Amino acid sequence: MTQIAASTRAAAQALDAADPLAAFRDRYLPMTDDVVAYLDGNSLGRPLAAIAHSWQSFTEQQWAGRLIRGWSEGWMDLPEKVGDELAAAALGAAPGTTVIADSTTVNFYKAMRAALNLRPGRRKVVLDRHNFPTNRYVAESLARDLDLDLVWLDPPIEGGVTADDVAAVVDDQTAVVTLSQIAYQSAYLADVPAITRIAHQAGALVVWDLCHSVGSTEIELDAWDVDFAVGCTYKFVGAGPGAPALLYANRTHHHELDQPIWGWLGRRDSFEMEQGYEPAVGIRAMLSGTPPLLGLLAVREGAAVIAEAGIGAIRAKAVALTEFTLAYAHEHLVPLGFSIASPADPERRGGHVTIARADARELSARLIDAGVLIDFRAPQGIRIGLSPLPTSFTEVWDALDVIRRLA
Known part of the structure; x- marks a missing residue:
């Protein structure tokens, strides 16, 4: 040291x-x-x-001034625009790969289901016992509903999962490996590129949780060939209690994204209100409901400060x-x-x-x-x-x- x-x-x-x-x-x-x-x-x-100033300006000028017209004058595009801003500042991700929406739990569920849908016939999910509880609980609910086998890694609580740990358990039945880049208890920083490479060599996909890393350490999602990533924005990004979370999907998967929460905003031509669900093209397919505008504005301010520093x-x-x-x-x-x-x-x-x-x-x-x-x-x-x-x-x-x- x-x-x-x-x-x-x-x-x-x-x-x-x-x-x-x-x-x-x-x-x-x-x-x-x-x-x-x-x-x-x-x-x-x-x-x-700057968040307080942004909220006041939005309330007095856009909300009061434009009223319902605001939705067609840019509000509806904020999940993708702010996603691009955070991706450039802190995620090492290209435009069009990240959205800001929902909570980490909801986005984690979406990402896991989307990854599992890309690996039909495989039934194993690799995860660790010391990951944040919501990740474990979502994985357990998926295992119950989809008849999956959970492969539990058990690293020391003062450490974290290593590439060798993952290599020892993945095989041709592994669908998804899901871990946190930084362990919430110990602060162990995982070797994302090495673990992602090992998962891919077995034909599996990865879903990374970035909650304790986004805004605190370098991340290169595109360069590391990460499949999916999620993370909150109320920690190091500083977007406030309950701020919407990030969801990243590698562009190589955009032509077949299939997430389970079919909402109107994730449909092609949302405002046509057509019968039946047809997913939007690209990362917008990972959206579901109406954008949380105040939270998005706070994420924008946090991303701007990270980019400046x-x-x-x-x-x-x-x-x-x-x-x-x-x-x-x-x-x-x-x-x-x-x-x-x-x-x-x-x-x-x-x-x-x-x-x-x-x-x-x-x-x-x-x-x-x-x-x-x-x-x-x-x-x-x-x-x-x-x-x-x-x-x-x-x-x-x-x-x-x-x-x-x-x-």
Whole structure:
């Protein structure tokens, strides 16, 4: 691990002074005085001031000014337009491959069914026991309804699924491999291109969950030949509670996309209101219902800030913040009985650090009462979410010092 000085607050202040992304902190609305540090941006990002301005402008000018006419003057196209903007800023995906719509759960269900429909006759789905619950539950419901066999991988909770793990279980009956690029508990960063290549060599497709990676690390969906990907936009993208999610489908599959939630917006010539369902051409076939416009506008603002800062610079700061946190933890928290439940190698670590101790649940509650907003994850993990754009090194140091004092 690269050693970063973290012993003193002055060291943190020096890192802030040298931070090329420091000015972006002013883009976010200020926190209330009772918050010492916000270290839960990997669950819910802080709000950009531009989102409030965008919503007010939309309400006063477009909604009030154009009323129902707005649907035919651009509103209906926002799922694809904003999808293209986020794809260019953070996904490494070409125009026409990404839409913003629905929730991650709904999009994951759509993507899984679309992938399974492309592999008829194959009955195995590979997934891991430590993936986010919604992914596991959706897969279990599909297994029940479609008579699938689930092949469970069981990586260590402080790690994640490796390419070798996948290679050991895929075969000519595997339809889909579905994993998260960054594990929500440990922050383990999976080797997406290697795992995708292994799945394809077995004739299977991949569905990647990007919830903890979009906006925090580099993603190259097209270059990695990913089949489908989904992910939320309320974490590092910062589009707000319940913001619509992303859904990516590789262009090679567009001529035969078949997802299960047939809604009017995914039909060819939506406004003709014809009898029977005929899917739209291309990525629009993955849509279902009316676009959530306010959420889309918030995603647009988040994508714009990511594009301006540059995802490479964002990733570099995420690495620096996690290295800083680990340096402090090794020096001050491990002697207090904490263990590190995240990878030591920054190449295999995402934008958060998890520390673990038997009393983590109770300690998390006391930390939140003290103004350090972290995230407890059962059975004994405290997640320290390090959103690169709004978070300073000094804020992190202050939070870690509170953890040390309360521990």
